[in-house]
């Protein structure tokens with residue numbers, strides 16, 4: 001065997017051994033990886049993005065840069081057209097940044113368009129509207145709105161979910177008996193279409209497009225801004241737990257609580273078994289009864 005061949009065989013063996021060892025550590029000593037790598041890196045990543053968002057919002061620089069960023073998306077789409085539309089387009093966002101466990105293999109073969117729009121653009125308290133870019137996450141939006149005494153009416157609990165993902169993907173896990181689904185609190189969208197043009201749509205303006213956007217997975221265009229309703233946020237949520245002892249009782253109680261949307265801003269139910277469950281109702285309040293505050297609200 002030639003010297004060169006021998007050397008590459010040895011290095012291949014070493015690489016395999018290293019990969020096996022690494023895999024073993026990841027599986028059997030996962031806590032080492034989680035505690036000493038994943039958690040610190042995630043914390044630094046979050047701090048960086050929250051600080052960035054805070055500075056940009058307080059400098060009010062995002063609206064000035066928005067048009068420039070949209071023009072960059074248009075430039076990429078026009079380039080795709082000029083190059084003969086060889087493969088379909090997709091967002092260039094890598095899989096590890098999304099909350100989905102799916103690896104987007106299609107991104108390797110498609111024409112990737114960078115939609116790096118991640119800022120809160122404007123809060124209009126008169127119209128009760130917040131205008132955001134699609135990569136704004138739920139955590140980022142809460143951190144911006146909460147200190148000002150506002151919130152969005154439907155707030156998905158996972159901080160990393162983005163406005164674009166919730167609108168274009170199926171953000172339907174968090175819904176409200178009062179406001180509907182996430183798309184029902186969206187008042188207007190701005191998109192870059194496949195011909196490179198920018199279009200705005202709302203219930204009045206281009207309604208066909210407006211109603212087709214939710215769950216369209218980016219097939220109609222690249223989302224570049226969304227206008228979302230906001231409502232005043234109180235400091236506490238007063239919860240009431242009503243035990244139920246059958247499925248029938250649970251359905252009845254759930255229906256009754258959901259109908260009373262004036263009194264109940266939140267309604268949620270959990271069945272622990274076929275005959276044991278709880279229906280929880282909540283209402284935003286400005287002060288808490290002494291001794292009844294749980295840590296989550298401190």
Ligand SMILES: Cc1cc2nc3c(=O)[nH]c(=O)nc-3n(C[C@H](O)[C@H](O)[C@H](O)COP(=O)(O)OP(=O)(O)OC[C@H]3O[C@@H](n4cnc5c(N)ncnc54)[C@H](O)[C@@H]3O)c2cc1C
Nearest residue numbers: 098099134156162164165168169171172173174218222223
């Ligand atoms: C672990 C987990 C927990 C979840 N929890 C909740 C929950 O609590 N509440 C809830 O409502 N939903 C929940 N979901 C569902 C979630 O809302 C959807 O999977 C959502 O699509 C994920 O959004 P993302 O921000 O990760 O976006 P992505 O996965 O990046 O995007 C989703 C889709 O939208 C398209 N898209 C995104 N941005 C744009 C854009 N700017 N222009 C064009 N197309 C775009 C992407 O191409 C993709 O097809 C959960 C999902 C998972 C996996």
